[in-house]
Amino acid sequence: MxxxxxxxxxxxxxxxxxxxxxxxxxxxxxxxxxxxxxxxxxxxxxxxxxxxxxxxxxxxxxxxxxxxxxxxxxxxxxxxxxxxxxxxxxxxxxxxxxxxxxxxxxxxxxxxxxxxxxxxxxxxxxxxxxxxxxxxxxxxxxxxxxxxxxxxxxxxxxxxxxxxxxxxxNPVAHDKHIAYVSHLSHISAFMLGKTVIDKERNERDIFDMAGSGFESTVRLAKSSPNMWTPIFKQNKDNVIETLEEYISNLQQFKNYMEADDFEGIFNEMKNTNHIKEILKGIK
Amino acid sequence: MxxxxxxxxxxxxxxxxxxxxxxxxxxxxxxxxxxxxxxxxxxxxxxxxxxxxxxxxxxxxxxxxxxxxxxxxxxxxxxxxxxxxxxxxxxxxxxxxxxxxxxxxxxxxxxxxxxxxxxxxxxxxxxxxxxxxxxxxxxxxxxxxxxxxxxxxxxxxxxxxxxxxxxxxNPVAHDKHIAYVSHLSHISAFMLGKTVIDKERNERDIFDMAGSGFESTVRLAKSSPNMWTPIFKQNKDNVIETLEEYISNLQQFKNYMEADDFEGIFNEMKNTNHIKEILKGIK
The missing domain is CATH 3.40.50.720 (NAD(P)-binding Rossmann-like Domain)
Structure with missing residues (x-):
């Protein structure tokens, strides 16, 4: 070449x-x-x-x-x-x-x-x-x-x-799965950033309390809207599906909290902990 | 000493x-x-x-x-x-x-x-x-x-x-703010991990498609449930408040998607982008 x-x-x-x-x-x-x-x-x-x-x-x-x-x-x-x-x-x-x-x-x-x-x-x-x-x-x-x-x-x-x-x-499978492992992560980070920034408008001290965990979780919220808007548009149906499942899981977590079911909260986290082994494979 | x-x-x-x-x-x-x-x-x-x-x-x-x-x-x-x-x-x-x-x-x-x-x-x-x-x-x-x-x-x-x-x-302010910059990040990561793992049960290939962005966003889902369950329990009211705001922001994002309002999607991301400057202060 x-x-x-x-x-x-x-x-x-x-x-x-x-x-x-x-x-x-x-x-x-x-x-x-x-x-x-x-x-x-x-x-x-x-x-x-x-x-x-x-x-x-x-x-x-x-x-x-x-x-x-x-x-x-x-x-x-x-x-x-x-x-x-x-x-x-x-x-x-x-x-x-x-x-x-x-x-x-x-x-x-x-x-x-x-x-x-x-x-x-x-x-x-x-x-x-x-x-x-x-x-x-x-x-x-x-x-x-x-x-x-x-x-x-x-x-x-x-x-x-x-x-x-x-x-x-195949392209259909690609678009479906990438919505879970990439597109949803970006929305999750953007909306986490928004939730905290909205709070910070009144409370200047809040970000001084933020640590590396927060930084890691919202990192993708620095991404370019010019690049990401058309991705979400082209993959609309798949992204909406992932958002529905994510919102439903967050809602379920909130329900456990409201019902004081902290065994449920523990199990939710315990069952997700094996993401450790899964992430080991990611370079 | x-x-x-x-x-x-x-x-x-x-x-x-x-x-x-x-x-x-x-x-x-x-x-x-x-x-x-x-x-x-x-x-x-x-x-x-x-x-x-x-x-x-x-x-x-x-x-x-x-x-x-x-x-x-x-x-x-x-x-x-x-x-x-x-x-x-x-x-x-x-x-x-x-x-x-x-x-x-x-x-x-x-x-x-x-x-x-x-x-x-x-x-x-x-x-x-x-x-x-x-x-x-x-x-x-x-x-x-x-x-x-x-x-x-x-x-x-x-x-x-x-x-x-x-x-x-003061302890009351601490618990309120830390719910936003720490506790919510953990729930966000745990539920993102859960959402993707639930999908992966049927689709083995999905994690091979995951990149460093996904890893960063779900990193906190490796955290110890033994440590985090009592934190969520003790800070229940504040955590529920952050979850409500986070879910509402995600729902709003989904509404924009469903209405094909991609200018709205763009603005949501653009307005959160200044997290770049905020994160610069985090060590």
Whole structure:
């Protein structure tokens, strides 16, 4: 691979660029981004080598689509229109059904691979890019059979070089499960932050009492609303389902408290404690 | 200080013992614990020097009460009964009104200082003890005026030597605010863990999709139910109030989703984003 194009030079696109530059020789990484400041910042930080336009994509060996999931639906068909027959395009979005549907009938569907690297932080923009972000992380690939053999191979080699663990899944199952292990966590953190901030308006001292436990639990509330709003929109039904179950569990906990059933409270926590063993497997 | 007695040689008591041993010369740290295995483990790990009994407390310069908050209510009056006139006793519990009330009329009330160091991890037992745990952490002190001057001074010197930032608060305000910044975070994490585990019973693959964001948000669900059940019981009214507000915020988020009001969703997240600045202050 000689010419790589990163569309969206933020946390994920930028980290991908850094790893590709460190793993491959004689590679040039171009950035495409609506935000001119991000392009300049990414060049200054040596995250990308130069700016490019969609019209340049005919020269691309690889195109990484790393933009908010709503814009990705509009951009992917255009990207596929501009590439060469041998170009691999993959996305990194947190929802997979809408993007797979968006290009289902596209004549260049076989140039596209739908991917979701389970990696990130609560920060965004080119300055949030970090080397090694994808090492030992899971990468969910959807509808792999719809991608051309040679491009499947190219993608898997890249993901392997970046240290990722590959998991294959259909887009419907991906969107359903990711709602539980990722989307709900974000809402939980945002609403916890809101609940405490609402209180803090009147009580300035409250945050001085907060410790590392609070910080850990609300960390995701620092995440970008620009990125997350379209994810929740695209995965609306699944997210609502997880929210209903979460609210119901919280309500049940409150019911135990109100009924002074502290054996019930103990059991709720005891039964969830084995999350210790489950989390051991998460890198 | 020559003779220190730690009642409850777990995460907090054990970490306190380690710091005291490293900061002071010629000090002997004794451990008192109902759990004989914890005593043996604490001695083996050099967290404490030897075992002791309540009857030995007449020799104590300092007694640290670091046991679950329900047992603390029963043990503190006994401890005060056994100590000398010059002994300082402080607790480290996460609720402050009940323990202050429990000894309000005790003839040795002036030997006691009610404290809550905002420090800890999700682990427990002597093996969870770590040096430096209290460095740069807040320590909330309640009803300081009810402690003898000389013992206030002794306590403040120790907390200062351990690197803590002191905050004074009345027990009622402490319990109200700590419900928001600590107790609610734990319930949020436990119920998030439960919601996802309930799903996972049928879907084995789900946790392989979980990333560091999920791990951070559910981390507190590893906490000890033995420690947390009595905290929720003692702080019942405040915790129920925080739960009501949290559930109401989650419900509002769900309402926006159901109404396809994604501008509302965006604003909810945007308005909470300044938690970034707030969290910068947390050590």
């Amino acid at each position: 000689k010419q790589i194009y990163i569309i969206g030079v933020g946390l994920i696109g930028g980290s991908m660029a850094l790893d590709i530059k460190s793993k491959y020789e004689n590679v040039t990484v171009f950035g495409i981004d609506n935000n001119q400041k991000h392009i300049e910042e990414a060049i200054a930080l040596k995250v990308i080598d130069a700016e490019a336009k969609l019209e340049d994509l005919q020269n691309a060996d690889l195109v990484v689509l790393a933009i908010p999931v709503d814009v990705a639906l509009l951009e992917l068909p255009k990207v596929l229109h501009h590439i060469a027959d041998t170009t691999l395009v993959f996305d990194v979005g947190s929802t997979k059904s809408p993007i797979c549907q968006a290009v289902e009938q596209h004549p260049r569907r076989r140039n596209f691979l739908a991917a979701h690297p389970i990696a990130g932080t609560e920060f965004s923009g080119p300055s949030a890019a970090i080397p090694g972000l994808f090492n030992a992380k899971a990468n969910i690939i959807c509808e792999v059979e719809k991608t051309a053999f040679k491009l499947q191979e190219k993608a898997l080699q890249l993901f392997s070089d970046l240290g990722m663990r590959i998991r294959y899944m | 020559k003779q220190i007695y730690i009642i409850g040689v777990g995460l907090i008591g054990g970490s306190m013992a380690l710091d005291i041993k490293s900061k002071y010369e010629n000090v002997t740290v004794f451990g008192i614990d109902n759990n004989q295995k914890h005593i043996e483990e604490a001695i083996a790990l050099k967290v404490i020097d030897a075992e002791a009994k309540l009857e030995d407390l007449q020799n104590a310069d300092l007694v640290v009460l670091a046991i679950p908050v329900d047992v603390a209510l029963l043990e503190l009056p006994k401890v005060l009964h056994h100590i000398a006139d010059t002994t300082l006793v402080f607790d480290v519990g996460s609720t402050k009104s009940p323990i202050c009330q429990a000894v309000e009329q005790h003839p040795r009330r002036r030997n006691f200082l009610a404290a809550h160091p905002i420090a800890g991890t999700e682990f427990s037992g002597p093996s969870a003890a770590i040096p430096g745990l209290f460095n740069a952490k807040a320590n909330i002190i309640c009803e300081v005026e009810k402690t003898a001057f000389k013992l206030q001074e002794k306590a403040l010197q120790l907390f200062s030597d351990l690197g803590m930032r002191i905050r004074y608060m």
